[in-house]
Amino acid sequence: MAEVIIKNVKKIYSGNVTAVHDFNLHIKDKEFIVFVGPSGCGKSTTLRMVAGLEDISEGTVSIDGEVVNDMQPKDRHISMVFQNYALYPHLTVYENMAFPLRLDKKQRVEPLSPTEVERAQKELEAARAAGNAAKVAKLEDELQNGRQQKGYTNDQIYDRVTSAAQVLGITQYLTRKPKALSGGQRQRVAIGRAMVKDCKVFLMDEPLSNLDAKLRNQMRAEIILLRKRINTTFIYVTHDQTEAMTLGDRIVCMKDGFIMQVGTPAELFDMPANLFVAQFVGAPMMNTVNCDLSREGDKYFVNPYGYKLPVDGEKGKALLERGVQSRPIILGMRPEHIQLARGKEGIPVTIQVNEMMGSEYHLHVTTEQGNKLIVRIPTISLTDEERNSMVNGTQINITFSGKAMHFFDPESEKNLLVDITNADAYELDADIIKHEQQEELPKAEKEE
Amino acid sequence: MAERKHMSMSTKRRIGNVASYVTLALISIIWILPFVFLLLRSFDVGNTGPSSAIFPEKFGFGNYIYLFTAGADFLKWYFNTFIIALVVCVVQTAMQFSMSYVLSRYRFKLRKFMMNFMLVLGMFPGFLTMIVLYQVLKTIGLTGANAVPGLILVYVASSGMGYYVSKGFLDTLPKSLDEAALVDGATRAQIFVRVILPLCKPILIYTVLTSFMGPWGDYVFAYTVSLGNEAGMNVAAGLNSWLAPNMINDHFAPFCAGGVVVAIPVMVLFLFLQKYYVEGVTGGAVKG
Ligand SMILES: Nc1ncnc2c1ncn2[C@@H]1O[C@H](COP(=O)(O)OP(=O)(O)O)[C@@H](O)[C@H]1O
Ligand SMILES: [Mg+2]
Numbered sequence: 115m116a117e118v119i120i121k122n123v124k125k126i127y128s129g130n131v132t133a134v135h136d137f138n139l140h141i142k143d144k145e146f147i148v149f150v151g152p153s154g155c156g157k158s159t160t161l162r163m164v165a166g167l168e169d170i171s172e173g174t175v176s177i178d179g180e181v182v183n184d185m186q187p188k189d190r191h192i193s194m195v196f197q198n199y200a201l202y203p204h205l206t207v208y209e210n211m212a213f214p215l216r217l218d219k220k221q222r223v224e225p226l227s228p229t230e231v232e233r234a235q236k237e238l239e240a241a242r243a244a245g246n247a248a249k250v251a252k253l254e255d256e257l258q259n260g261r262q263q264k265g266y267t268n269d270q271i272y273d274r275v276t277s278a279a280q281v282l283g284i285t286q287y288l289t290r291k292p293k294a295l296s297g298g299q300r301q302r303v304a305i306g307r308a309m310v311k312d313c314k315v316f317l318m319d320e321p322l323s324n325l326d327a328k329l330r331n332q333m334r335a336e337i338i339l340l341r342k343r344i345n346t347t348f349i350y351v352t353h354d355q356t357e358a359m360t361l362g363d364r365i366v367c368m369k370d371g372f373i374m375q376v377g378t379p380a381e382l383f384d385m386p387a388n389l390f391v392a393q394f395v396g397a398p399m400m401n402t403v404n405c406d407l408s409r410e411g412d413k414y415f416v417n418p419y420g421y422k423l424p425v426d427g428e429k430g431k432a433l434l435e436r437g438v439q440s441r442p443i444i445l446g447m448r449p450e451h452i453q454l455a456r457g458k459e460g461i462p463v464t465i466q467v468n469e470m471m472g473s474e475y476h477l478h479v480t481t482e483q484g485n486k487l488i489v490r491i492p493t494i495s496l497t498d499e500e501r502n503s504m505v506n507g508t509q510i511n512i513t514f515s516g517k518a519m520h521f522f523d524p525e526s527e528k529n530l531l532v533d534i535t536n537a538d539a540y541e542l543d544a545d546i547i548k549h550e551q552q553e554e555l556p557k558a559e560k561e562e
Numbered sequence: 563m564a565e566r567k568h569m570s571m572s573t574k575r576r577i578g579n580v581a582s583y584v585t586l587a588l589i590s591i592i593w594i595l596p597f598v599f600l601l602l603r604s605f606d607v608g609n610t611g612p613s614s615a616i617f618p619e620k621f622g623f624g625n626y627i628y629l630f631t632a633g634a635d636f637l638k639w640y641f642n643t644f645i646i647a648l649v650v651c652v653v654q655t656a657m658q659f660s661m662s663y664v665l666s667r668y669r670f671k672l673r674k675f676m677m678n679f680m681l682v683l684g685m686f687p688g689f690l691t692m693i694v695l696y697q698v699l700k701t702i703g704l705t706g707a708n709a710v711p712g713l714i715l716v717y718v719a720s721s722g723m724g725y726y727v728s729k730g731f732l733d734t735l736p737k738s739l740d741e742a743a744l745v746d747g748a749t750r751a752q753i754f755v756r757v758i759l760p761l762c763k764p765i766l767i768y769t770v771l772t773s774f775m776g777p778w779g780d781y782v783f784a785y786t787v788s789l790g791n792e793a794g795m796n797v798a799a800g801l802n803s804w805l806a807p808n809m810i811n812d813h814f815a816p817f818c819a820g821g822v823v824v825a826i827p828v829m830v831l832f833l834f835l836q837k838y839y840v841e842g843v844t845g846g847a848v849k850g
Pocket of ligand 1: 152153160
């Protein structure tokens, strides 16, 4: 349960590979943050710097208000789930999960675990019956305020491991070695091992990518439930945009070590800051075409594939507010925002590949000039006759809905209607200023 | 057509099989004969001198009894060898594993250079350094009767250099195990003892065996360092002294008996650890 602030963090690997450039992020308490991006974009590197498994070349990472740059992983109060599970092969599932608890030898005040409470209550009754006032007082105190102890007792370990095992449905495997488990069961054990100890930040590096598609969907749903149970700050790394969209409160979309955009799933989908995010988020990929945006009075038009289409709705208003003039653009259209034009009007295209996905058709089509694009059509919107005619080589007419268009600058590839890619960078600057002011105050007092 | 071709194929194969079996049988006989000879001669109480007869003139345990009587130095040699092998085995295994773990998991300056350097050094036959080592040991008084600590020093000093087999094994253990343990709160030492070592059981046993057998069967160094002083000899050097011209005539059969007795602990060790030993040699390829 803690904020994580990543400020101007940079990672330079030996051999001068800069894996992460100037990373700024303010992760709020109990937030579920997803790092997403293609393989090699620096997601794992960033996560591992938070975990303390990788040195931070520049900048600071702080957890719960404390800079952790020079702290060992074990002192950072983190839990981590690895992509390849990293279970200890020589230990049983139970011992795997108990491992972090057995290692923790810190002095602490720990509330009694359910087994201990039960026993203490019995003892308390007996002590009361026997009139042992000292023992009654001690037991009552322990029951109410917890016990001063070093590490965890075996009962506490047992209670924690079995309750985590129950949540994850792996109770019947507790005596097995990891070798005797399937991939999905191993991943549950790995999550269980990370769950048993109290942590401030829960880190996961592609925990589902070694599982088959069906299991992945199932586990994804379970992680959502788990998150509610654990109720702590999560950082989750994945290359899969579906996982990112479904799990994240906010998503950090990365490319080549740079943050491309930080935002909620809806923000990334509706208002992609640049072409990269636009094409990374959503499947199939957003269609793009170079064309011209033209302004006629207060109205805007685009001319993709040589057809003039009006820009209407919010998008038109937003362009007008910003006073955008006629200019070349890259036009983006999501496949689901393209419709069949049942009349004569619309852009004629030819079906090249027809993917029947069940609930919808993915049509790969080409325009008369040879531009390729993908169209997504809900099966339910088609008549039987239309469905039968959706074969390769068929010509159909399509239209774009003007309110779902995206406009990108052809050079910078930035969205004309989105200004900020990482609000955190600004917020953090403000933090720094606040911080510096605070630091100056005590100094002045000392001088007096 | 096809039928005849098939037949000629199978005939060819049969001839090939016969030829390879004959060859293998011959090799086996050549290989196993000395052991059989040694074993049989060790029971000959009729003719205790050198002989090329395989079967003893008279069966008896006299040679074995001779080994363990006070008159013969054999017990002393045996004890010397055992002490040397035991100490070396423990120290060498510990050093080799620490070395391998560090080379496998830590990254530091000159790591590559050190690994290559040791590999190249290891390619020179050990006895090239014998004269120098002898002089050094002589200077500090660890030769002759004091050869046992001297020999231990010689064997142990280079033990880190045998890192490559166990490092190869450690390299196959995923690094994320170490990282998971780090996050779980383990120190480096705890990771080594509680996570890495238990996974290294097969290769650990292989290391124990090889570091025990090195000094156990060594002749060249033991002979040089003890230099004719019977109090400092190990079994190999000691038994060899029985083959000197003035001894061999009544010591050849006891020599054979000594050979058999020397083989016993190693055999027991092997039989006991066989399961792990085989795993250890092949185990590196299979992820733990
Ligand atoms: N130990 C390393 N040494 C040098 N370069 C590395 C190392 N680890 C990762 N990299 C490089 O850093 C970049 C980011 O890697 P990583 O964070 O693993 O990407 P991701 O997890 O997003 O797939 C990649 O280009 C990768 O090649
Ligand atoms: Mg990665």
